[in-house]
Amino acid sequence: MEIFNKINNRIAEWNATQTKKKINIHRRKGTCPDCSGRGFFTTDALIDPTCSSCNGTGSFSDWAETTLQQLE
Numbered sequence: 001m002e003i004f005n006k007i008n009n010r011i012a013e014w015n016a017t018q019t020k021k022k023i024n025i026h027r028r029k030g031t032c033p034d035c036s037g038r039g040f041f042t043t044d045a046l047i048d049p050t051c052s053s054c055n056g057t058g059s060f061s062d063w064a065e066t067t068l069q070q071l072e
């Protein structure tokens with residue numbers, strides 16, 4: 001079973017790297033990484049389409065504020 005743990009660790013590392021890259025790109029643009037700065041999601045229109053990470057502003061600083069609050 002150890003091989004599966006190793007694979008999972010690799011996937012987790014890869015995901016973390018991709019997430020960091022994505023966050024860096026959006027930090028430069030100043031846009032929310034979750035909704036790409038739109039402030040809403042087009043796929044979940046039947047539920048609340050407003051992005052909860054940035055409260056619909058689409059701004060990176062609002063996203064960072066919300067995300068940091070969740071980590072605390």
Ligand SMILES: [Zn+2]
Nearest residue numbers: 032035051054
């Ligand atoms: Zn957002």
